[in-house]
Amino acid sequence: MKMTGAQILIESLRKEGVEIIFGYPGGQVLPIFDKLYDAPIKLILTRHEQAAAHAADGYARATGKVGVCLATSGPGATNLVTGIATAYMDSVPMVAITGQVKSFLIGNDAFQEADITGITRPITKHNYLVEDIKDLTRIIKEAFHIASTGRPGPVLIDFPSDIQMKEAEFVYPEKIDIRGYKPTYEGHPGQIKRAAKVISESRRPILYVGGGAISSEASEEVYELAVKNDIPVTTTLLGLGVFPQDNKLSLGMLGMHGTAYANHSIMGSDLIIAVGARFDDRVTGKLDEFAPQAKVIHIDIDPASVSKSVAVDVPIVGDAKAILKKLNKLIKKPDTKEWIKKVEDWKDKHPLKFKDDDKVRPQYILQEIYKATKGDAIICTEVGQHQMWAAQFYKFMKPRTMISSGGLGTMGYGFPAAIGAQIGKPKATVFDIAGDGSIQMNIQELATAVINKLPVKVAIFNNCYLGMVRQWQELFYKKRYSYTCLGAGCPDFIKLAESYGAIGIRVTKKSEVRPAIDRALEINNTVFIDFHIEKEENVFPMVPAGEAINKMLDGGLA
């Protein structure tokens, strides 16, 4: 059957199982929007294209499916850029579709023309400009394949408006053959055997698990590896939830704001089993002093991540789940009794601490949110101190329940991501742990949340500061708080929420914290809880930039 390009796009999206896309209209996507008017695919109209990209990202992280966003050419496309870069850094499967000026105008500085394939080249896994209607279905099929396989990532399709109106026969390709793209899945059997031997012979092993284990759906295999062999587990920010944090082998997050016991354990280990993690600088601290006695097994689907910063003894390239399944069968349980004792000792000596007095402490709020939700909520975050407190004080129990911009650290990510997560998981309790600074970066999405009746709970940790930056200024710049105070100009978040039709709750006393959370959980509408927290509370422990990760500042709490 003959169809227009716009129609072929919609039909192709349906073939890919897409039910929801996030987007914003404009001149160069009019033909597509016209087809969406009565299509079986639903478009969630955000109030800013950046939010459409983050929502698609949040949807993808919560569900494991490919998130799709759509914007017009020029400013619409450039507004997606931060969202695409965020997804790229955290390896999130996403397909971004942009309108482009008519193909014969490209290169002429036409109205609302931007070279979006050029702009996004370094922040996409791959991108396409549709030059011929005949290529369209192949491009869409390849885009979804590339976005969701191997190390996932965003793929952009730039789609000129004249080609949206051209006609062609709709035939969706069955097969894919991209000669330059053949991800490795199985893992080399010889390397897996070597890894098993090294693990069996280790005495002080530690599992260091990242977001890759979540994309690979490998949490059961990680669990088996840890629990059967008594190996403690630490995770990155994006790895939180891959291993239940109420398990005694859980060490929580490591790195700059990780737990002291996770950092001491990895530094004292004789074997690091890295799974879907990339030894990022926030994790390793000073590289020369990182885990000096440890051998390293590195399991990752991206060969370029292996031996990039830390030298690896046993690299295994492939899918974490497939590899761990085989590995688990080969390991002879190592003797880790002494080691576990030592790790327990670190846990006893250096627990996460905060001043639990009668003030509204952010850490206390997170503990209460954990208790109220029994660890069953999806926790999205913005970026800043509140994000780190969430990583430290909420106990993550299941994969895909921690949704945060780790690699890029994008303020303004959390709220639209929470919207995407709530749409992908309508029954879940979804929180956005926010700062007063970050929430104002995409606050317009209150409209999207309310209109779509999304019961997202936004917990604003209102310290009247760009707190994380202020903390650095306090510790390393002689308390010169240069342009980090947001007190003046801070909106009344309650009135603001109400003006969009959402519910606002203000909390100024410790005794109001839990009742506010419980009330928010009862409300079937978008809720802003404005927690007036201790203004100059700091995140500890903290490894100063460039230091070894066992040289932590404890803020006098220990």
Next chain:
Amino acid sequence: MKHTISVLVENKFGVLARISGLFSARGFNISSLAVGETEDPSVSRMTIGVEGDDKTLEQIKKQLNKLIDVIKVVDFKEGEFIDRELVLVKVAVTAKNRKEVLESIESFGARIENAGSKSISIEATGDQTRIKALLELLRPFGILEVVRTGRVAMSTEDKGLKAEGKPEVNE
């Protein structure tokens, strides 16, 4: 260390930008770059001269391999490949040294493409040592212009470098 990397890529628009963008974004230095079609018109070959230690080279190869439009990456080993570059050189001459210049060029075996009264244009091909030697020979006379193609390289193995697709990573 100097390396010569041969990269087979899809012969599509934008591929050169992807490769050069990768090098600049990751801070890798390209010392020379030559691009051309192969025996298969859907495939282009890029010969890239790069400098770096083993670790950097490893990253360059891995990052190149990550590009969807890259089909194959080979880092040529010393003694297992031939490489050539073509240069065009314009040398200044005067009535006085004209004969000496012409003799030097001839003894070197470079080709004279144009001989004017004020300058002589020469073409030469060779490996890097030879090209360097030529330029050194001519420098004293006054080089007015040098145009180099960038070197191309081919392995001397009995089989050709084919675009059969990416191999599985054996790690």
